[in-house]
Amino acid sequence: MTATEASLRSKHARYVLTPWSVQGASDRPVIVRGSRSALFDEDGKRYIDLSSGLVAVNLGHAHPALIEAIARQAARICYVSPALYNDERAEFAAELSALAPWEEGARTFFTTGGGEANEDAVKVARHLTGRTKVLAAYRSFHGSAPGAGTLTGENRRWPNEPGPPGVVHFVAPFPYRSPFSTEDPATETARALEHLELVLTYEDPNRIAAVLLEPIVGTNGVGVYPEGYLAGVRERCERHGILLVFDEVMTGFGRTGEAFAAKRLGVTPDIITFAKGATSAYVPLGGVLLREGLAEAFDERVFPTGHTFSGHPLAMAAGRAALRAYQDEALFARAREIEGWLHAGLHGIRERIPVVGDVRGLGAFFGVELVRDRKTKEPIAPWQGPAMGPLPVLLRRMLDLGVYVFGRYNILLIAPPLVITQEELREALQVLEQALDEFQAM
């Protein structure tokens, strides 16, 4: 470690509050530069970014077209009040409308991140329906500030409690650890929908404005719902005049092999929230995509929300350049190619390494679930426990071996940039296998 790095590390630990961590207890590299799928620290050590940061840098680091677009926009104008119109904002929203899953098109309300987008989606759904309650799933993450944190269905909600009223959680399918006591996916779907019906009955469907769901569960395990579940939720929403909101903050912009997971899964919501990959995380940006049939209600009434940074020109320019790059480099299709590599590579690791209990995912978005015992499925750390258990030791070892990966409790999120080469992925998976092999021998 160089003297500079030691001082930067201590400065970071001394002055920066690191999210979701006990401060001062961590030992992390100081990243100073990136290039495509690689991160570099102060010493020039390279780390393959196997999780695209927090599943966000879909285009990889230092993409020249994005850098150029941001610089060009910065030289022209950095800020335009959201109360005025702006050229890049108009163009980007029109491009998003073309990308959205609705034939009728969509309008976008821009935010600065995913949690804010979810809060605004809920607010809009309440205004449109005149109803107050919102249903969200357990084992979900929708953001951490009090509004979005209240929608969240796991322990990152708890520090907000008591949160704003009106949010009710329900249990969604999770085939590997079925909350509905079955190993059969069709039964899981049927029982989960029966449970949802019960929740609707007890809460009164006429009081429910929206059901909010991650179409593929992200940080709570990369859970792909069993066949028919999302369609069943869609059908019940329609029956009761409830708006279906997909939180595509993690799944949007190519992660699952389509612009949105809604397209990949063939179930269309009424509202989509996004962030992360919209600018490949180069500039903070989130947003609410509202299908045209809903958005036009606001031609006659006030749109009930706003932020200083809504539609920030630097984010708009970055978003437009990102969309062009996704298209020019055919990266949504590439995510499906990566799916094949990840599927083969991770299932191979599962066959050889018993601590890997399950591997699941779609596109360039896979979860690896670690267990003490494959039969009992006992996780290596109790899910939602007060500490992360031994996982940080594994993550640290992977950093030492040159791979960054994001994980929680007993789940690793394997979601590389869509520009990763097959060779880089092979190298990263070899490191993963070595680190897991050492880990289970500990």
Ligand SMILES: Cc1ncc(COP(=O)(O)O)c(C=O)c1O
């Ligand atoms: C599915 C999902 N929704 C919302 C969020 C919150 O987004 P942000 O951190 O930009 O507020 C996240 C963040 O990881 C997420 O994964």
